[in-house]
Amino acid sequence: MKKKLLAIALGGVICLASAPYTFAANDSAVQSSDNYAQLITKRQVVDQLLSDAVDAFKSPSRISHAGFTAKMPSNMEIVTDRLLEAYQLEPYRTDLLISAANAQIYNKNVEQAIELFEQALSVAPDDVDLHAYLAVWQRFEGNQAESNKHMATLSKLNAGKAADIKRIFTTVDRVVATPLKEKADNGKLDDKGAIVTLGYALNPDGSMHQILVERLETTLQMAKDNPDALIVLTGGVPKNHKTEGKLMADWLIEKGIKKERIIEENYATSTVGNALFSSYALARHNIQHATIISSASHVRRGQTLFEIASWQTGPQDITFDTVSYPDKPLKELTKASASELLGIYRDALRTYGMWSYRSYPLESR
Known part of the structure; x- marks a missing residue:
């Protein structure tokens, strides 16, 4: 080339x-x-x-x-x-290298991203974010020894951040190892429980995509089974002056769900935004357990991000589980694919607070 x-x-x-x-x-x-x-x-x-x-x-x-x-x-x-x-x-602008590396992560070119992170590290060998990125992406690539090396350096430079990255690893490992399920557990959600349904991009005319409708069908059944549970509907990408959160709320209300139970979150434009904005709604209502509803190929990422977002907002002991709309047969999703796992790690870091793009005016979490 x-x-x-x-x-x-x-x-x-x-x-x-x-x-x-x-x-x-x-x-x-x-x-x-x-x-x-x-x-x-x-x-x-x-x-x-x-x-x-x-x-x-x-x-x-x-x-x-x-x-x-x-x-x-x-x-x-x-x-x-x-x-x-x-x-x-x-x-001297290592921020440009870091931003370029994360652009390569989005394009699934992890090896190229690692090269760029390492080039930036040669200029700033004590940069804690660079060691964190390299610990994560070397682990993703299966290079555990390299990941451990960066974790050891990170522990010396910033023990708190090293502990957080280890917690991210533990969270991801646990979530991806948990079997997916199409129905809620037998236990009922009380007034300290919540159902959180993640949005899906609307059709160009502002109507709901069939995938989103199917998520709502799952939500409706669970809402009927748990009449005391709060319902958070999150999604704010506008199409034809409409948002996912508003359309989801209207759909559920038409099906008989009381408006007072519903919180519309109409601002999130990504799963990261879903988690960050919704975590404050859960904290405000002192929710102790939330069930996240999304497509089967998406719920693991959703749960990981919601758990990380709640580290800052609380409630301190909140727990999460998921219910999947089977956009694919669950037996095909027993193991997270490399593409799914990449998205989980990438968005976990963003939710934690590490900005992917940090080169003004290209700044984005």
């Missing part, structure tokens, strides 16, 4: 030259301006590169796969490319 770098002659002439990085862009991805010749200073070029990265990141050119419902941008290679070109001009 040809590799190129944007460079500046200090006299104000800007040209393209060879460099160690370039990533092929998807044909359907948004294209950058590539017109930097009229810019004068290095700062202007870096600002333009980052602006192009933001445009690519926010492009509607995104795809979503049933069974792994995180939005996976098809144009993340352009995001990575622009960040690395900017880094060549400002090599």
Whole structure:
């Protein structure tokens, strides 16, 4: 693959030259301006590169796969490319490397991401976030010795953060080892219990996708079986001026569920947002146990994120379990796939508070 770098002659002439990085862009991805010749200073070029990265990141050119419902941008290679070109001009900006590495995580290029994290670590060997990222992604790749090495360094640099990362590992291991189920446990939810239903992207006309309707069918039955339980409906991506949370609430009310039982969470645009926003609703009502309802291929990620979000909000002893709408036969989902596990780890770190993109104006948790 040809590799190129944007460079500046200090006299104000800007040209393209060879460099160690370039990533092929998807044909359907948004294209950058590539017109930097009229810019004068290095700062202007870096600002333009980052602006192009933001445009690519926010492009509607995104795809979503049933069974792994995180939005996976098809144009993340352009995001990575622009960040690395900017880094060549400002090599002290390790934030650009970290952002580029996380863009590669979104594109499932974990080995490339590790290389970029390690390059950043060579500049900032005591950076606690870099050791945390490398501990997680080396573990994901099965390189336990490397993961342990970074955990040992992290423990010396920041024992509290090391303990949190270990807790994330323990949580993920427990959740993915728990068998999925289509029905709630026999125990009833009381007035300190809650049902939390995760949204699913609406159709372009603002109607509910069949997957979301099926999640609501599961919610309705559980709500009838547990008449004292609070119901949290979370999802805020607008389509045709409507949100998942509002449409879910209207659907349940039409089916006879009392409005007073329902909390609409109409702001979350991702599973991370579902967990963070809903955790405050659970804390406000002192919920002791919550059952999360989502598609079978999604509930493990949901439970992991809700548990991590509750570490900060409480209640301190809240517990979670899940009920799955079987978008796939449960026997096919006995073991979490590599793609599902990647999404769990990635979003676990985001929920914990480690920002994926930290290069203004490309900043995103």
